[in-house]
Amino acid sequence: MSTEAAGEEIRSRGFVTSFARGLDVIGAFGPGAGRLTLSEVASRAGLDRAVARRLLMTLVELGFAESQGRRFALTPQVLRLAQAYLGGAGLDRRMQPALEALANRLGESVSLSVLDWPDIVNVARAEAADRPFRHALAVSARMPAHATASGRVLMAALSSDAARAHLAAPLPRYTPHTVTEPDALMRAVAACRDAGFAVLDGELEEGFASAAVPVADATGRVVAALATSSHAGRRDAVALRAEVVPAMLATAREISALLV
Known part of the structure; x- marks a missing residue:
């Protein structure tokens, strides 16, 4: 479920919408979707283009994503999240x-x-x-x-x-x-x-x-x-x-x- 759709549900007082949307952006990438345009990310994550762009830029600055012309891709830094779980x-x-x-x-x-x-x-x-x-x-x-x-x-x-x-x-x-x-x-x-x-x-x-x-x-x-x-x-x-x-x-x- 996209964050936009999930936003219609009742959330706890501690729920951070922007963080959830960032996770949706990361989840937009996957098999057959290793390099996506801004429009593709926004569509797959169920987000407005402007919101998706800000989140992508944040991921780029943090090193979790990179910009390749009009397309974006995740970097190996994302594996740190998986390593944290496995460890x-x-x-x-x-x-x-x-x-x-x-x-x-x-x-x-x-x-x-x-x-x-x-x-x-x-x-x-x-x-x-x-x-x-x-x-x-x-x-x-x-x-x-x-x-x-x-x-x-x-x-x-x-x-x-x-x-x-x-x-x-x-x-x-x-x-x-x-x-x-x-x-x-x-x-x-x-x-x-x-x-x-x-x-x-x-x-x-x-x-x-x-x-x-x-x-x-x-x-x-x-x-x-x-x-x-x-x-x-x-x-x-x-x-x-x-x-x-x-x-x-x-x-x-x-x-x-x-x-x-």
């Missing part, structure tokens, strides 16, 4: 050796994801050294939470009320196997919570299965999901459950020990 959550480079060891053991790519409903967002990944990965997902890639094993695990970490609140809006169906009905999803989330892991078979893409386990911090709070996926020709859902999940649970415990 605060403990999901930093300390995790990488464990992820790489697991990827090489499984012969599959592995990732750490967090919940940003309706998506999960990859915050770290590793690939097996001896296997080409033409479809490996990059860090910051998003996938639908309801159709992924990571999403199932992260939803299971929520209270039942919070999880059900996410399911109020209709969810897209990606394959005939995608679970979209709220009650069925709630049962699947409860089963995941009881089992301590999730294995999904063809819910996001036919012929692919995925597995995920929770990663908790020192207080027991789930902060991420550790996941992998495989084509059925290599490992099907049954093999993931029997062969892969135990190794993932061990790695999750190793990562959790670092989150102090």
